[in-house]
């Protein structure tokens with residue numbers, strides 16, 4: 001397994017005067033390490049996840065070299081307090097512990113989380129850097145090691161005195177506990193929240209980082225911590241089920257019974273492709289995406305995030321936008337000698353579902369109005385809608401035909417096994433294949449059983465093996 005590292009530098013912060021009132025939503029961002037040194041910041045439902053640990057207990061060591069001896073003990077106390085802040089937060093599943101002193105320096109391959117002060121070859125020695133968090137992670141964003149480097153050129157205080165983040169000169173006073181709390185936030189997966197957000201000046205993971213205010217977590221920091229706990233819980237007790245998978249909605253419920261009042265996160269899969277991450281609180285209802293609108297059977301899977309484990313009732317197969325004659329075309333366009341006919345297709349579905357569109361193959365030079373209708377097999381009208389489209393001619397020697405579809409204002413529910421008829425009136429031209437349906441055409445759940453026709457604008461009652469190319473689109 002290959003590893004990469006990324007850097008999070010607490011550097012010059014621009015303080016922004018904000019007049020906005022903080023909203024009830026949160027601005028926190030999660031850490032998404034990249035191989036290009038600097039991290040990205042993403043939302044909790046980021047499709048590819050964010051940096052996280054696969055175990056709860058995280059031991060941190062402390063190297064006081066490069067601090068004057070008088071500061072060794074106060075700095076250790078400040079670091080221990082910062083570790084305890086994240087551990088003791090009610091939203092936390094993480095246990096950050098002080099493991100003792102070390103002489104190790106920045107070394108991402110020693111499998112030891114280390115907090116240290118600079119050194120002449122430090123990544124964080126120029127004045128634009130106050131402290132930096134460096135992480136090692138694998139391709140699944142699982143953290144393997146975190147090292148935190150504080151700039152030894154600064155005046156690391158524990159007496160409450162601190163300059164702002166905009167101070168960058170050597171000797172700038174910085175609150176050791178506040179900045180350690182900020183850097184340890186990165187170590188549990190939090191990024192920086194946006195600088196233009198109303199929460200920014202107040203959050204430990206924002207502009208408060210260079211003050212004693214950063215010692216205490218803001219509600220936004222706590223929201224980020226809860227996101228890390230909810231999306232990547234340690235030893236979860238997941239329970240839930242996929243209750244509906246249709247072309248309209250994918251819904252059910254799921255939760256981590258170890259934290260029954262938190263929201264869980266579920267993954268939505270289309271076959272082997274992850275297409276979404278959604279909160280479940282404890283239920284979820286996701287509009288079915290266009291990705292399923294293919295006219296082919298597809299598999300909807302819902303899994304608990306990061307586990308590969310399906311909810312009960314998952315996966316389920318659905319088909320959306322399927323029609324009867326996607327691969328057929330009429331043998332010719334016939335002249336009706338001015339006679340109006342109503343022609344149609346008798347069909348059934350092997351599954352309950354909905355007719356969402358109706359359409360017909362319109363012949364070139366057909367004129368007048370055409371109305372598509374959906375009926376029960378005994379002639380009760382279920383839907384009716386006029387359709388208008390133009391058939392282009394690419395071959396002057398032949399009458400062409402093309403599909404004209406309309407979307408029903410309200411999808412019509414149909415019952416598995418029952419027969420229905422879909423019809424259209426033709427006025428002067430008719431696209432057709434004589435005996436084209438034969439003994440039936442099955443595509444997906446739909447079967448075309450027979451053609452039907454009648455003279456005039458009436459429910460067609462005369463059966464035929466002909467295909468008059470009147471069709472439906474069906475959703476599970």
Ligand SMILES: [Zn+2]
Nearest residue numbers: 008009010192
């Ligand atoms: Zn930072």
